[in-house]
Amino acid sequence: MEMVNVLVVVALSVTTGVLVQVYVYRNNINRTVAGSIIIGFGVGCIPLIGIGYWLSEQIPIDRLVAVILIYLCAGYSFFHANNMGETSRRVRISLELANAPEGLTYKKILNRYNSDIQVTRRLARLLESGDIERSGAAFCLKKRRILAMYYVVYLFRHLVFGSMAH
């Protein structure tokens, strides 16, 4: 019974978060994937904290911490899955190929999606999210959060592959 309660808490919080994200994005309250997910994630915390407080009298605090961590992991994984739809090259190429039942040659794929398009789209997204800013013809860093992610990824890459050349 305790496990069922715990699973219901996580499922309810995740469902709330997802529904809020869709609402926020569709209604232009926040038209960035990351921003809408953060809002959804925050709202999803409300049932988590509310039911968690109620459950705290029934289950040990240690298990509540585990439930919160599971919710954080679910939110983080959902963010990545969602972000892949926005930024993943594989997903974009898959969608281009899905729109062409007879297939596409490499040249045709490059006409629709190439490295210049990738750079342009990402610069637009980074400008929109306020991570970079324009200074004349140049782009400058405004917030360091993605740079911090770059160094975390760099460290993990070093740990997993042993070197940067993998």
Place this chain on the structure above:
Amino acid sequence: MPTTFYGALLFLIGFLVHVVLWRVRKPVNTTVTIVLVFVGSISFVWLALSSLIIFQELISFLPQEPSGKMLSLLLALALAVSYIMTYPALENDSPTLKLVYLIAQKKRAGETEEELFKSFSNKSTVEHSITEMISEGLVRMEGQSLLLTDRGHRLARIYRKWRAILGAQMGG
């Protein structure tokens, strides 16, 4: 914090197995392999510690009730899913991270769009992704054309539907 600790410990065991395997020889189909490695090693250790009486003396500090054990398993799997979702950014150069790094390197002077274009080639971005998609069975070659496999169609369908729900345009 026995439940949280046990969950983190199970995840770390899976992570260690993954690092050792990747250092010895990186698999070709990394997406499927990494899922199997984490699910397999976490489940195996959890089952062994839960069922073998021989370990009971050694693991008295871990949760003893079935619900605590189950929650630890769920936590370990949730941590594994989070890591697996991050893994593509470790394996491939994320263009967004690379862009931010290149811009940060130039400090206040900044980097122009033309200079950034030069740092990215179709070979390292599009071609590399296609090669990986072929090795992972998402795409196949037919003559000069690239076609989606059934698996590739399933992936495209999921994202097409999700983006339709969001009301978003094609990403990339």
